[in-house]
Amino acid sequence: MSVLDPSSGTPLLRIRGLEKAYGQVTVLRGVDLDVAKGEVVTVIGPSGGGKTTLLRCVNFLETYDKGSIRIDGEEVGYQDGPRRAMRSERDLARMRAETGMVFQMFNLFPHLTAAENVMLGLVKVRRKPKAEARAIAEHWLRRVGLAEKLDRLPSELSGGQQQRVGIARAVAMDPKILLLDEITSALDPELVGEVLDVVLQLASEGMTMLVVTHEIGFARDVSNRVVFMADGLIAAAGPPRELFGGAIEVERLRAFLSRFGARV
Amino acid sequence: MGYHLNFNLIWRHFDKLWGGLVLSLELALVSIAIGIAIGLTLAVIHVSGGRIVRALIGAYVEFIRNVPLILLVYLVFYGLPTAVDISYDATTSFVATLSLYAGAYLVEVFRSGLDAVPRGLIDAGKAIGLTPWQRLVHVRLPTMLRITLPALSNTFISLFKDTSVASVIAVPELTYGAQWINFNTFRIAEVYLVVTSMYLATGYAILLALRALERRFVIGR
Numbered sequence: 434m435s436v437l438d439p440s441s442g443t444p445l446l447r448i449r450g451l452e453k454a455y456g457q458v459t460v461l462r463g464v465d466l467d468v469a470k471g472e473v474v475t476v477i478g479p480s481g482g483g484k485t486t487l488l489r490c491v492n493f494l495e496t497y498d499k500g501s502i503r504i505d506g507e508e509v510g511y512q513d514g515p516r517r518a519m520r521s522e523r524d525l526a527r528m529r530a531e532t533g534m535v536f537q538m539f540n541l542f543p544h545l546t547a548a549e550n551v552m553l554g555l556v557k558v559r560r561k562p563k564a565e566a567r568a569i570a571e572h573w574l575r576r577v578g579l580a581e582k583l584d585r586l587p588s589e590l591s592g593g594q595q596q597r598v599g600i601a602r603a604v605a606m607d608p609k610i611l612l613l614d615e616i617t618s619a620l621d622p623e624l625v626g627e628v629l630d631v632v633l634q635l636a637s638e639g640m641t642m643l644v645v646t647h648e649i650g651f652a653r654d655v656s657n658r659v660v661f662m663a664d665g666l667i668a669a670a671g672p673p674r675e676l677f678g679g680a681i682e683v684e685r686l687r688a689f690l691s692r693f694g695a696r697v
Numbered sequence: 698m699g700y701h702l703n704f705n706l707i708w709r710h711f712d713k714l715w716g717g718l719v720l721s722l723e724l725a726l727v728s729i730a731i732g733i734a735i736g737l738t739l740a741v742i743h744v745s746g747g748r749i750v751r752a753l754i755g756a757y758v759e760f761i762r763n764v765p766l767i768l769l770v771y772l773v774f775y776g777l778p779t780a781v782d783i784s785y786d787a788t789t790s791f792v793a794t795l796s797l798y799a800g801a802y803l804v805e806v807f808r809s810g811l812d813a814v815p816r817g818l819i820d821a822g823k824a825i826g827l828t829p830w831q832r833l834v835h836v837r838l839p840t841m842l843r844i845t846l847p848a849l850s851n852t853f854i855s856l857f858k859d860t861s862v863a864s865v866i867a868v869p870e871l872t873y874g875a876q877w878i879n880f881n882t883f884r885i886a887e888v889y890l891v892v893t894s895m896y897l898a899t900g901y902a903i904l905l906a907l908r909a910l911e912r913r914f915v916i917g918r
Contacts, residue, residue, distance in 0.1 A: 494820050522829050530826025540821035544839040553835060554825030606825060 443506065445470045445641055446491065446610055450500035453486055460486045462665035463500065468610065468643055473636045475644045475652040475673075478662035479689055484645040485537075487662070488612050491643065492532040493525055504531065504609060530558045533603030537615040539595040541587040547574055547598045548583040551605045559606065573601040577631050593624030600631055604640070611635070613644040617651075629655075649693045653677055661686045706882040707891050717874030718895055720788075724870060725857040727792050732799025732856075733849075739800070740807035741833065754804060761801035767862050770794050774866045791863040799856055806852065810845035811837055843914055850907035854900055861896075871895060 444467035453461040460483045468474045476484045489495040491502055493510040496519075502509040509528060512518045520528070541550050551570035555561045561569070574583055577597035587595050596616055603611060613632065617625040629651050636642060636655050646652055652659055653673045661669040661676065661683065669676060669683040677690065707714075743754050761769070774790040777783060785793075814837050822832040864873035875892040879885050 492824055494823060526823075526826045526828045526831075528826075529823055532824070534821075534824040536817060536821065536824075538817050540815075540817040542818060542821065542836060542840070544843060554827070557831050557835060558826040602821075602825065 444468055445472075445505060446643065447503045448487075448491075448500070449502075451487070451490065451497055451502065452499035453483075453490060453495065453497045460665055461490070461497070464662075464665070464667055466660065466667065468641060470641055471639045472657045473640075473642045473644065473655055474658045474660060475646055475656040476660045476662055477646065477649065477652055477689070478668075479685075482662045483665040484662050485614055488534075488614050488643060488645050491610075491612055492529050492534055494534075504528070526558070530554065530606060531609050533606055533608035533611045535596070535599045535603050535611070535613045535616045537618050539587070539592070539599045539619070541595055541598055541602075543587055546584045546586055547579060547590065547601075550587070550598055551602045554602070554606050569605050570601070573605045574598065576634075577601050578627070591624060592620045593627045596620065596624075596628045597631055600628070600635075604635065610641045610643060613642060613646070615645050615647060617646070617648060649677070649690070661689070663689070700886070702887055702890075703884065704887050704891070706884050707878065707887050710878045710882070713869075713874040713877055714871060714892060714895065717869060717871035718899060720868070721857065721860040721863075721870040721872075722899070724788075724792060724795065724860045724863060724868070725853065728795035728799050728860075729853050729856055731792070731796035732803050732852075735796065735800030736803025736807050737838075739804045740811060741838075743804065743808055744811050745829075745833075758801045758804055761798055766794075766798055766859055767865060769798060770862055770866060787863070787866045787868045791860075791866060791868050795856060795859065795863075798859070799852060802852055803849075806845050806848045807841065810841040810848075813844050814840045846907075846911045846914060850904070850911065853907065854903055857900060857903060858896065 446466070446468040448464055448466040451461050451464040451466075452459070464483070464487060466474070466487075476487065478484055486495055490497045491504075491509065496510060507513075507528065510520060510525065512520055519525075541547075542553065545553065548567060548570045551573060552563070552566040555566035555569055556563060559566075571580070571583060574580060577600055579594060579597055579601070582590060582594060582598075587598070590598065599616070616632075617628055620628065625648070629648065632642075632644075632651075633655055642655075644652070644655065656673050658670060659673045659676045660667050663685050669681050669686045671681055675681055676686070679687075739754050739757075743751055746754075764772075770791060773794045774787060778785075818836055818840060819832060822836040827835065860870050861872035863870050864876060867873060869877075871892060875888045878888045882888075
């Protein structure tokens with residue numbers, strides 16, 4: 434079940450030679466990364482290293498300049514073929530619905546209740562009848578421990594609760610891959626645990642995930658593979674035991690990890 | 698200075714003032730409703746349209762904002778019917794003018810409101826697979842309306858006061874009622890004292906009601 438060797442079969446997510454610049458600032462300098470179905474890959478590294486940009490390229494919240502991102506063999510954002518033409522908005526929307534994303538700042542729709550936040554994509558994108566969408570929303574909100582908060586507005590929820598709604602909103606769409614962008618960075622320390630527990634649970638059920646995080650302990654517990662990014666490149670990658678155990682000798686990685694108290 | 702305030706004549710003609718106040722409110726309500734429709738439509742067209750469309754909307758907004766309202770009222774009521782073959786009564790003419798006037802201000806309010814919708818919410822809409830139109834209808838507009846509610850309230854109160862301009866083309870609203878009583882009783886101080894209190898009390902009541910409404914809706918932010 435755990436796919437530690439991404440070379441077996443076609444990976445679900447396949448990134449090759451990904452490059453991206455904002456004007457003069459190059460953020461990604463040729464990133465190669467595969468994520469197999471059911472695999473959890475965590476991206477760690479210093480701020481400004483390109484982690485979040487990488488994640489945002491995967492569902493085309495950011496355009497990219499060079500290289501290729503494929504999900505289930507389908508090119509993200511651009512049409513197949515030699516000419517690099519952007520997909521139509523309708524096509525982009527269809528493809529984005531196949532990936533779930535959870536944001537650092539939660540980004541819940543402020544005018545909708547917890548249940549309505551989850552239902553919006555189900556009704557408008559998946560075309561489910563309201564009652565069915567409501568049932569799915571209730572199911573997932575119960576799963577993240579918010580059965581009592583279905584009809585609360587985001588402003589009436591704590592940060593940890595809001596983020597769990599964010600997770601429910603993403604997984605309710607039944608995505609092929611879940612993208613988590615520093616989802617605990619904006620939370621008070623005592624609320625981090627409740628959110629990470631939900632993610633650990635999803636991982637144990639075989640959800641494919643690409644996770645950007647600063648929680649090194651969490652990265653060790655949840656990941657099949659950990660990727661260390663710095664300066665727009667993947668500087669080191671491997672199973673957490675190797676990466677955190679000192680088996681991989683990369684100076685920048687050692688410097689980065691030492692900030693978290695040497696052995697994690 | 699032997700002037701003694703005498704309100705008897707005012708009370709005798711109070712139906713003119715009361716009817717005027719009701720009409721003033723009606724004018725403001727109809728105009729803000731049409732103005733919101735104009736403002737919303739043009740704001741949406743502006744953010745999604747090309748350069749020429751934007752320039753045309755910009756021209757409309759700047760024209761209205763830089764010409765005094767009273768002149769716009771004259772232009773529409775006296776000017777337009779002499780230039781083209783069209784006829785309407787004073788009230789219709791004024792409602793059309795005030796609606797266009799409100800629309801121009803509201804385009805700007807809604808446009809900056811749309812700009813103020815947090816990027817993260819639009820990203821969240823994209824991430825669940827909403828199309829641009831769905832993002833507009835289900836994410837941007839509802840968020841924008843909450844952001845712009847205070848500005849909308851202010852616009853409505855301004856419009857209510859601006860209905861007084863309708864008196865110059867003899868629309869029988871509150872200020873016109875005051876003038877009518879002036880001409881017939883010469884109780885100038887009394888009339889304006891009463892009418893000022895009526896504008897003040899009504900405007901303040903509207904303000905309180907709208908603030909309560911804002912608290913209800915803006916809570917979600």
